[in-house]
Amino acid sequence: MTETSVQQHGQSTAEIGTERLLGKGLDVGTANLVAAVQNTDGSITVKLERNAFLDVKADVYSKAMLTKLKVPYVVRGEQLIVLGEASFELANVFGRETRRPMRDGLISPNEVDGLPMIRLIIERLLGEPAQPGENCYFSVPAPSIDRDNNIIYHQGLFEGMLRSMGYTARAINEGHAVVFSELAESDFSGIGISFGGGMVNICVCFKTIPALSFSIGRSGDWIDKNVADVLGIPKSRATFLKERGVDLAAPNGREEEAIAIYYRNLIQYVLTNIKARFESSSNMPVFQSPVPIVCSGGTALAKSFITVFQDEFKKMKFPIPVSGISLASEPLNSVAKGCLVAAALGDAV
């Protein structure tokens, strides 16, 4: 390992290069994998990689070209497998679809090569543990209210993977991680929502304790699929168009119009389901004062996302008094940061 020492609970040691504290956070997302570590100067270092890969035929020319372009790849049989963001870019160039190790927030049962590929990406992001058994908190989705999702297998799989890499692996709910990361100002009371690639995770928290967690099986991928269907383009292309930057309040052209329509529909669907779930739950906390809602995740990065969210929110009678709706300070890093908070606290979480 390159980092020679670390610091924990105030015990400082010297280190070549960046000094950092023990504990790592890992956001295991359908679209992106994000790892976060805490530096001794109070900042954090984040590494992000797209959770995707693409196979191309292995020949000397391709291999040489990929090496020259510094594109990460592995050789598997007669195929070159390009990992991460580069696979997404290549897929768009060749008009192909990327292969995705995860679907709807969980490890994909349809992708046979998914597990070894996601492991390679995670190894790149996390590196080796600073000491044997270093804490690594990773995000898992909550049970879904609109589709079957076997979280036990998914969680067990990543625990096993991280253990085999030398970490003490612990799972934390994705929405809960958002609360840890973004709602310190309200004593970790409020509603954290993560708009990921595969699903939306919601957690209602009271003073760090999750009172209600659930997920909804639509999010960024659902938008991409529908936009691709109506425009007659590959899904990767729709993802590219969406991530290129769309102002949801003022879409420009037919493609952006389609994206904005599905964004609004997604937000409506999510809010309606959140409201219904809150109203049907018997163990909801009764907040005496209004609480904040914070939105995070890559899907929430679209321009005017919060404006549209607020528009749709105003149209309904929400069962919980809400003090404000805001976007996470770093939407893409939010879950990983929350996992890192949990890891830094250690077993006390």
Added chain:
Amino acid sequence: MNVREILQTHSQSTTLRELEAKGRSRVRVINANQIAELIEASVRRTLAQAETPDDLRALVERSKAEFFEMQRQRDSERKAREEGLRQLEEAKDELVALATEVEKLRETEGTKTARIGELEHQLSCEKGRVEEARRLVEMLTRERDVARQAEQEARAAASAVKAAPSPESTEMLSRLAAEVARLNERMNATPPPPAPATAPAATAESQALATRLDALSQGIADRLEKFGRTIGVSSAVDAQEVKYDALFNKQDSFESNLNTLEVKERQGSGIRGALDRMKRMRLGGKEEPDAAGDAEKK
């Protein structure tokens, strides 16, 4: 394209009473012909804006495609809605069936509870009878011992007075003989004690009763467990956490260039504030007023 026909296909009829039930006392009404005219006028306006025949053709083709797509989506939504309603109906039926089963279980349980009470009462009576028999046997045994002792004393006194009989000793012997005769008569008149036969019978019956009670209890527990599983409530203990470590025991080695490439790193805002706040909360300290206020569970 027949707009009236499509409206007919994609609309549903309802009654004023049903609308009232949904809280709608007033509705706006539009004639199907008017809708058709509006659509036609709109289409004509749009077509008029096309500059060339190609534009016009493309516009028509696109409109057709979009219309059929919308129609397809609406059909699929309607099917999904119908499927949802069907599932809801099925769920309702299942709920009714479950409620009936609960009621039956309650009734069965009531009957069984009454039977248990009856059997317990019988057991208690049998126990009383066994105890009474035991007391009787003990009393008779004591009386027989006394009689035997008196007989022995009488014989000893008779042999002692043979040598010189006196009127006092003759009288004493007569009294003793009378006493012995009385005791013997009483013992012979008493029916054989039932205890030795009743006690084992009572024990066997109580064992049978206990077995039946156990079976009954197990049956009720099994049925409740089975019922509980159907509604997602079970007393079953969770299995141990499944370990998937074996999947990663054997590491595939790939030829790759990953070791030569670094992942891009970015600096993010710190988490120290969140950590400090959380630690303070855990210690019970608070420096700022609570934004969320106190909460209580419903």
